[in-house]
Amino acid sequence: MIQRDDHCLFRILAAETRLAHVFTTRRFAGDAAVSPEGRAEMAARLLGRFFPGAVAAAWGGQVHGVGVAVVRDGLCGERPGADALVTGEAGVCLVAFGADCPVVFIADGRSGAVGIAHSGRRGTEGGVVTACIETMGREFGTRAADCACAISPSIGPCCYPVDLWARIEGELRSLGATRVENPRACTSCRPGDFFSYRRDRGARGRMAGALMIAAR
Numbered sequence: 001m002i003q004r005d006d007h008c009l010f011r012i013l014a015a016e017t018r019l020a021h022v023f024t025t026r027r028f029a030g031d032a033a034v035s036p037e038g039r040a041e042m043a044a045r046l047l048g049r050f051f052p053g054a055v056a057a058a059w060g061g062q063v064h065g066v067g068v069a070v071v072r073d074g075l076c077g078e079r080p081g082a083d084a085l086v087t088g089e090a091g092v093c094l095v096a097f098g099a100d101c102p103v104v105f106i107a108d109g110r111s112g113a114v115g116i117a118h119s120g121r122r123g124t125e126g127g128v129v130t131a132c133i134e135t136m137g138r139e140f141g142t143r144a145a146d147c148a149c150a151i152s153p154s155i156g157p158c159c160y161p162v163d164l165w166a167r168i169e170g171e172l173r174s175l176g177a178t179r180v181e182n183p184r185a186c187t188s189c190r191p192g193d194f195f196s197y198r199r200d201r202g203a204r205g206r207m208a209g210a211l212m213i214a215a216r
Contacts, residue, residue, distance in 0.1 A: 001153075001183035003193070007050070010105065010150035012181040013211070019107055019114070020093075021211045022050045023152045025193050028208075036078060043095050046210050053215040055091035060084065062097065064122040068115075068135040084117035084132040088140050091215035095208055099195040100187050102154035102164050103209035104129050104172075106136065108147050113140035116211050124164055129171050144175035152209050153194055156186035160198065 002009045006028035013021045028049070043057040051057075058071045060082035069079035071087040071094065079085060085094045094116040096103045101120035106129075108114065117123070117132045136142035149172050157163035169182045187194035187207075195205035 001181065001185065008153065010181045010183075012148045012179055013105060013107060013150055016107055016109065016148060018112065018214050019211065020051055020053070020214050021105060021209075022046070023103065023209045024207045026195050026205060026207065039078065039097060042097075042206075042208055043093075046095060046208055047093060050210065051093050051212055053091060054093045054212060055215065057093040057095050057210070058085055058087075059095040059097065060118060062118050064120050066123060066126040066128040066131045068128075068131050070135065070139055083119070083123050083128050084115060084135070086113060086115040086132060086136050086139060087213070088113040090213040093210050093212040095210045097206040097208050098152065098154065099197040099206045100155040100160070102168055103152040103207075104132070104168060105150040105152070105209060105211050106132060106147050107149075107211065108136060108140065108142040110146040111140040111142055112213060113142055114211050114213055116209060119164070119168055121162055121164065124167050124171075127171070129168055130175060133175055144172065144177040147177050148179045148181075149177050150181040151183070153183065153185035153187050153190075153207070155188050155196060155198060156184060158186055159188035159196075
C-alpha cells in the first residue's frame with residue numbers, strides 16, 4: 001500500500017492501467033459520509049479530486065448485509081440495501097464508506113468488470129465478498145482467479161476480537177483469487193491517519209474507498 005497525506009493507493013490495483021482507485025484518510029474525509037446527504041457530498045468530492053473522467057458515482061446503503069447492486073445504464077447515486085456494487089461500465093465510480101469495516105476492492109483483469117464491498121463483521125460472516133464475486137460471475141463472466149483484490153485499512157485483530165483481515169483474505173483465496181493485497185493497516189491503532197468507530201466510541205467520520213474503470 002502506498003500512503004499519501006489524504007489518501008492511499010494499492011500497488012496491485014495501481015498496476016492495472018485501465019483502473020482508477022483510492023482509499024481516503026481522515027485528512028480528506030472530515031466528518032462527511034455519515035448522513036445520506038454527507039455521503040452524496042463526499043462522493044462528489046471524490047470525483048472532483050481523484051476521478052476527473054468519471055460520469056457518475058454509486059454507493060450502497062450499507063446495512064451490514066450481503067446485498068449486491070449491479071450498476072448500469074447511468075443509474076447511480078445510493079443503492080438502498082446494498083453492501084456491494086459491481087459494474088462493467090467505464091466512468092462509473094463505485095464507492096464504499098467505512099470507519100473500521102474493511103472495504104474490499106475487486107478488479108477482473110479478463111472481463112474488465114469491477115466490484116467493491118463493504119465487509120464488516122456481519123457482512124463478512126454472511127459472505128458479502130463471495131456474493132460480490134458471484135454476481136460479477138453471473139453478469140460479466142468473472143472468475144476469482146482473474147481478479148486483483150485489495151483489503152483496505154480497517155480494524156485489526158489487535159483491537160477487535162475477530163480477525164476480519166484473515167477471514168476476508170481466506171475467503172478470497174478459497175474462491176480462487178491468488179492476487180490479494182492485504183496491508184494489515186489497523187484503523188484503531190492509527191488515529192492520526194484514520195477514523196475508528198470502535199476507538200472513538202461512534203464519533204463521526206468515515207473514510208471512503210472508490211474504484212472505477214477508467215473512461216477511454
